[in-house]
Amino acid sequence: MTLRRRVTLMSALVVGATLVLASVICYLVMRAELRGQIDDSLRAQGSQVARLPPAGGALFVRRVPQPPRRTGTPEAYVQFIGVDGAVRRPPMTAEPRLPITAATAALARSTRLTRILDDTQADGVHVRMLTVALPGRGAVQLARSLASVDRALGRLQIVLALLTVFGTALAALAARLLSRPVAAPTEHELAVSQDALADSLAAQRQLVADASHELRTPVTSLRTNGELLRDAGSVPDAERRLIAGEVVDQAEELTALIGDLIDLARGDVPDPAVEDVRLDALVDECVQRARRHAPGLRFVVAAEPCVVEGAPERLARAINNLLDNAAKHSPSGASVEIALRDGELTVRDHGPGIDPADLPHVFDRFHRGANARGRPGSGLGLAIVRQVAEAHHGSVALAPAPGRGTVARLRLPAVPVGALAAS
Ligand SMILES: Nc1ncnc2c1ncn2[C@@H]1O[C@H](COP(=O)(O)OP(=O)(O)O)[C@@H](O)[C@H]1O
Ligand SMILES: [Mg+2]
Incomplete structure (x- = not known):
């Protein structure tokens, strides 16, 4: 049955x-x-x-x-x-x-x-x-x-019998309707979900292909330097130290790249550890970190208290990436202005700005602009920012700043602390 x-x-x-x-x-x-x-x-x-x-x-x-x-x-x-x-x-x-x-x-x-x-x-x-x-x-x-x-009792018998029969039939009908199997997906719906699955698989494959290509270069140079050190019998001490320093730098870069890749590989799956995050406090923490990394720059902060529902570690990662980019492209002694208002975080630097030809691609994985040559980085920073923004139902955009420099805008569905307390 x-x-x-x-x-x-x-x-x-x-x-x-x-x-x-x-x-x-x-x-x-x-x-x-x-x-x-x-x-x-x-x-x-x-x-x-x-x-x-x-x-x-x-x-x-x-x-x-x-x-x-x-x-x-x-x-x-x-x-x-x-x-x-x-x-x-x-x-x-x-x-x-x-x-x-x-x-x-x-x-x-x-x-x-x-x-x-x-x-x-x-x-x-x-x-x-x-x-x-x-x-x-x-x-x-x-x-x-x-x-x-x-x-009177005869009439009552008839009414009760009818009530029992109709009530039972109605219950059976309702149970039958409610237990009706969910309609099978239409051909169109199947095709759409198959397309989505194929897109997602293609994206994963592309990430693996890009990653293995990008990892090969630093691993090769690390290996070359390692071999040099191994056969360092005839190499003078000063040069050996130089090579060893490079090995350490390359290992650090590789660690950062692997970290970025792991972050990206998470896809758009929302982080399970979601909580109410004080975005202004998080921005302050990230700015302090940026100050330590770039002591030659001036970071000016104006953050309104607000709360966003999200994963604090991932949000911090996105903010750090924007601050790192601003710091990386700023001339020494320049200022970086950070503002947080109405759920929008803006990071403005006074660097050379982005080449208009690069602008449409800056969020692509592994894309590095012409202005980034010779600077550390993997081209994954902004891809991660966009992923975090979208996972939190927000968005991110980069634009030339008035005058000179770049302004990055990260929009998140944050609510002012006052509004939260009033509700
Ligand atoms: N603040 C900025 N000023 C100038 N160019 C930027 C800025 N932020 C990002 N870019 C450009 O966007 C590219 C992609 O950025 P990102 O994904 O963070 O990679 P990375 O920083 O590793 O190069 C950078 O290579 C750079 O060309
Ligand atoms: Mg970057």
Whole structure:
């Protein structure tokens, strides 16, 4: 059996069983209520009759309090039984005879004030009958038709049965609709997701290809220098130290390049360690680091307090890359202005600016501008900044600064600290 069928069947069973139980309880309560009313009125009538003074049967019968009769079928019946078992009925009555059983006859002869209440048939009419012993005088039978009660209960049975059937069917239908299997993707949707998968695979492959190409150069020169050192027997000491220094520098560059590559290889997957980050505090930390790395420059900061939801380490990485670029391209003694306002971080330097031919490519992986030749770097810095910005639903752009230099803008969905506290 399929899962869908099982869910439908189970839902129908549970709802059906609940409705049947509720219907049975409802029916029993209604039945007890309606019949209870008739029993109460019969008992009240019986008590009144038992209190009447001894008199002739006809007189006695006439004085029996009668409930109001509806037109049509009589609702109430009265019948007197003498101690000898003879039946006396109201004069001129066309009412059906009430059945006399051995128990009724015994009651008529009883010397104790007892009574019997039971269901019976009187000329085909279903009645509720009360037989009250009148010690020494016989007994009186009082009955009321149960026809209207039976009719009401019959109607209730039909309504409850319909309710149960429809309720169960509705539950089965709802379960069937809700457990409907999700529509299979259309050909177009499949093609789109296949394209996206192919793009992502191609991007990963390209990264591996670019990376292996970019790694080969520093590894080769590291190896060459290593071999030189190995065969350094004839090389003068000063030159050997120079080569060893180069090896250290190359190893550091390689470490940085590998770090950048690992960062990029993470793709656009959002960092799981997301938290509310005080962007202004993070910018301050990054600027302090930049000051240590470039003590000859002046870093001027104007940061408004704001908070962004993100991964602090990745955000710091992006800010550091922008500050590093500004520092790298600034003439010594120049100033670098950093501002943070309305979720936008701007880093402005007074360097030579970017060649307009390079500008469209600066965010490409491994792209290094004409102005970067001879300077350290892998061409991955801005690619990482863009990746971090997009992973945080932001953006980054580089533009020539008015006058001279470059201005980098990193936009993030940050909110002012004041707005956060007010909400
Ligand atoms: N502040 C800047 N001033 C001038 N050129 C810049 C600046 N920032 C980036 N560039 C240019 O963009 C290129 C890419 O930058 P980046 O990805 O950080 O690589 P890298 O710094 O390793 O060269 C740089 O090679 C450089 O040509
Ligand atoms: Mg850089």
